[in-house]
Amino acid sequence: MSTAETHKSWLDAVLVYRQPRVLAMLFLGFSAGLPLLLVFGTLSGWLAREGIDKTTIGYISWVALLYGLKFTWSPLVDRLRLPVIGGIFGQRRSWMLLAQTGVICGLLVMASSNPLTHLELLVYAALLVAFSSATQDISIDAWRIEAMPNETQGAMAATYQIGYRIGMLLAGGGAFSLAHFYSWPFAYTVLAMFMFVGIATTLIIPEPEHVISRDTWKREEKVIHFLENSAHLPDSVRAAYAWFIGAVVCPFTEFFSRNGKFALVILLFIGLFRISDITMGVMANPLYVDVGFSDLDIGVVTKTVGPFITIAGALLGGSLVIRFGVLPILMAGAVLVILTNLLFVTIALLPPDVIMLATVVAADNLSGGMAGSAFIAYLSGLTNKAYTATQYALFSSLMLLPAKFIGGFSGEIVDANGYVFFFIYSALLGVPAILLILYLMRHARQQHTA
Numbered sequence: 001m002s003t004a005e006t007h008k009s010w011l012d013a014v015l016v017y018r019q020p021r022v023l024a025m026l027f028l029g030f031s032a033g034l035p036l037l038l039v040f041g042t043l044s045g046w047l048a049r050e051g052i053d054k055t056t057i058g059y060i061s062w063v064a065l066l067y068g069l070k071f072t073w074s075p076l077v078d079r080l081r082l083p084v085i086g087g088i089f090g091q092r093r094s095w096m097l098l099a100q101t102g103v104i105c106g107l108l109v110m111a112s113s114n115p116l117t118h119l120e121l122l123v124y125a126a127l128l129v130a131f132s133s134a135t136q137d138i139s140i141d142a143w144r145i146e147a148m149p150n151e152t153q154g155a156m157a158a159t160y161q162i163g164y165r166i167g168m169l170l171a172g173g174g175a176f177s178l179a180h181f182y183s184w185p186f187a188y189t190v191l192a193m194f195m196f197v198g199i200a201t202t203l204i205i206p207e208p209e210h211v212i213s214r215d216t217w218k219r220e221e222k223v224i225h226f227l228e229n230s231a232h233l234p235d236s237v238r239a240a241y242a243w244f245i246g247a248v249v250c251p252f253t254e255f256f257s258r259n260g261k262f263a264l265v266i267l268l269f270i271g272l273f274r275i276s277d278i279t280m281g282v283m284a285n286p287l288y289v290d291v292g293f294s295d296l297d298i299g300v301v302t303k304t305v306g307p308f309i310t311i312a313g314a315l316l317g318g319s320l321v322i323r324f325g326v327l328p329i330l331m332a333g334a335v336l337v338i339l340t341n342l343l344f345v346t347i348a349l350l351p352p353d354v355i356m357l358a359t360v361v362a363a364d365n366l367s368g369g370m371a372g373s374a375f376i377a378y379l380s381g382l383t384n385k386a387y388t389a390t391q392y393a394l395f396s397s398l399m400l401l402p403a404k405f406i407g408g409f410s411g412e413i414v415d416a417n418g419y420v421f422f423f424i425y426s427a428l429l430g431v432p433a434i435l436l437i438l439y440l441m442r443h444a445r446q447q448h449t450a
Contacts, residue, residue, distance in 0.1 A: 021147045024205050025156050028140045029163025031198025035103050035133035037171040039126040040064045045285035046184050050115045054286055058411025061282050063126045068401025070134040074393030077138045090207030095139040100198045102132025111188035142389035145380050146208035157376035158318025162311045169307035176299030251387035269436040270398045276430030278403035280341050282410040287419055292352040301358045306365040313369020326378045331437045333371025340364040341427035348419035
């Protein structure tokens with residue numbers, strides 16, 4: 001982020017939230033945030049309540065690995081026009097609608113599955129939800145980056161996080177409360193209906209302009225020209241190669257061409273930044289159940305109060321990014337995430353105390369909201385708008401894949417060593433990210449003075 005971008009006035013930092021497309025991210029974020037917990041934390045709580053062992057719960061959390069693999073099909077979302085609806089709604093919105101429909105169908109199947117007798121069917125339905133939700137994320141991220149300039153991405157990320165956390169509020173607190181008073185199948189059915197908020201928003205928002213720079217066109221034209229001169233290949237084969245290189249190869253080579261060897265440092269940082277809090281999140285709900293909190297306690301405190309604090313953190317983080325730049329806020333967020341992870345040790349050691357639970361959850365969500373706004377803004381600034389969906393999906397996949405994979409072993413660690421050891425371990429996983437932020441800050445200073 002340039003010097004000019006890091007010295008906006010406080011008035012500019014606040015008024016950016018009045019722009020219509022910034023506000024639209026509130027509802028798109030809601031649609032993106034609703035499915036995640038339903039195949040991750042909330043699902044873990046449901047399975048724990050049904051008596052499924054924690055090792056199995058940990059392995060089932062690997063369903064969320066699909067979020068980390070979305071870069072593999074993101075080129076299709078970036079370049080493949082869907083029949084019929086693609087011509088009506090445009091590239092980004094048509095993929096949003098298809099994905100939102102898939103989420104609704106998957107949630108309804110989950111609602112009809114009994115974990116004790118139809119666990120396999122429930123897992124397959126969760127895979128459909130995760131795949132469709134990840135596809136929705138790809139298209140929403142592409143719309144966000146293309147709809148507004150780079151300097152507003154911190155605010156776009158903040159409103160996205162607000163909506164995302166409201167969606168998580170319903171998927172967390174709402175689901176646990178509905179399960180407490182009614183049943184888990186009823187909760188999943190109701191939450192499936194809330195996905196129509198995303199569908200309505202997608203129908204209202206405009207399709208953004210897809211801009212490709214002259215340098216990008218030159219890079220692709222050279223490849224396509226080479227393929228067109230390959231006379232020994234049939235036309236259909238040459239066309240397929242041209243599409244593959246333009247949609248799949250160029251987005252990755254462009255990033256490395258633009259950043260050189262430093263691209264490896266960037267990718268390493270992206271892969272490590274979220275490991276600490278995502279790993280911790282797998283066992284948070286089983287901890288609450290084992291300590292003795294009721295579903296209503298969990299729903300009201302951890303999944304209702306917490307997201308409101310996250311919203312405050314996201315707004316604060318978005319404004320701070322505009323005011324001070326991305327990297328300083330990334331550092332502050334990373335340190336706070338480690339410290340708040342350690343606070344969960346107190347929950348594991350003490351008898352059930354709703355006030356203590358609310359305090360720890362509030363601190364955790366405030367730090368997560370700040371760090372999230374800064375990290376989304378950082379990833380957005382790395383993309384070339386010619387390959388928005390593919391490159392951002394690569395970054396966000398890399399952010400999630402190591403964390404989700406390591407998180408799958410969380411149940412085994414808790415079963416073998418207990419919760420106290422686990423939360424200390426999850427906090428220490430955040431230390432490498434802090435060291436890499438220091439290196440990124442040093443590199444940014446060197447680039448500025450060069």
